[in-house]
Amino acid sequence: MQDDKIVGVCAEVASELFGRLGYQVELTYVGPWKRCQQMIESGEVDLNICSFSNDQRKRYSVFSQTPMASNENALFMRKGDYFDYTGLDSLDDKFVGLVRGVSLGNEIDIHLQQKSHVIRAENYHRLFAMLKLKRIDAVIIGRQSGQHLLNLYGLNTDIVAATTPLVKGDLYFSMSKQSSYITLHHLTT
Template identity: 35%
Template sequence: MPHIARLFWILLLACLSPLALGERLRLVTDDWAPYVYQQDGQPRGIDYEVTTLVFARLGVEVEWQFLPWKRCLAMIEQGLADGIMDVFQNEARQPYLVYPAEPMSDVEFVLFQARARRHAVTGLGDLADLTVGTSPGYNYGAAFNDAPHFKREAAPTHEANFGKLMLGRIDLAVTDRKGGHYLLRRLGLQQQVEELPLVISRQAQYLGLARKPGREMLAQAFAEELRQFKQEPAYAAIINRYTSDTGNILNAVEQQESGTAR
């Protein structure tokens, strides 16, 4: 039955979608390791590989462009891109985004601290008078975003936040748990930085497609194929490859800090 359903969606897409005419799907995203990022000028990541493979099975060609997150959001809202990778669902985006029913992955935003400068944090109230490093435009949930009793200080990259943490320029850094530990391995900071137990928020992240003719159907076909692929050994192999990666990322602490919510 899964193979019949897959064939149905592929045939329907070929018959009805504008993409069947050879249109290339242009996806925008930012560096969000280990889900999607660039290394040596080439796109990599769990969700990059999965998305590329799923679209290939559907006969759809994909072009990737990496930009600051705020610009990605602006481009998709203005209709200048066909899709955006690893975006959260919210009502404000419904008029211009179509989401496949199956999420790409789930994120848990947690706090990280330098082992040399520990803080007793079990709830948001314990952040009083502290400075937390964030990423411009990321949505950590209303409770965190709107809390008045601590300072949020944005950095241009997640790597830069960990660098600032090591230099004592911020007290804590907030990022996705999987992404945070991935960067600690890549930066060689596993012995100097640790995760706090408090979970700031949990959210699913999706492929978002620009609302154009044929995109609702494409989203349904993508979701069906993605569900199928998640049951295959190749999916687990992709995740294992990135969660055990220990390569090197250049420290970006001294990059210019400027404004980016998923």
């Protein structure tokens, strides 16, 4: 996010693709992920430019056939307190940082809720600061985004990512089934 606008590869692709179709994409930040999904469901927002596809979301939105990107969520830890991520059991009794509203899928969400101590914050800057201060054991974020933020915050010498991803999957455009632009969906697949 830059000012109030969503930026990045998915934003650029959406602007280019829909621009070629004669439409301008408004890339305004509408709030946390959960609110965004609710707004897609209600039709208040037409397009989510970067979303995992799952059965729940397919009930209220249509996904592009071609993925826009691939995302790999990784576990970020302090270098001095690094532990191997070998599966969800590696997170048992750990203090794990997540941004409010972020879901990693039912299996991981349930495991974290039942076996870990999940600490939620409004942004990754706060979570990485907590990690550096040893208030939490790890932060979960997309590998590339996490590395970019570590560089931005000057923490890339203190914090590293586990080599094994927690979640790896493709990201798609998803269009609200309530959108008046839903007929464009077949042009974006």
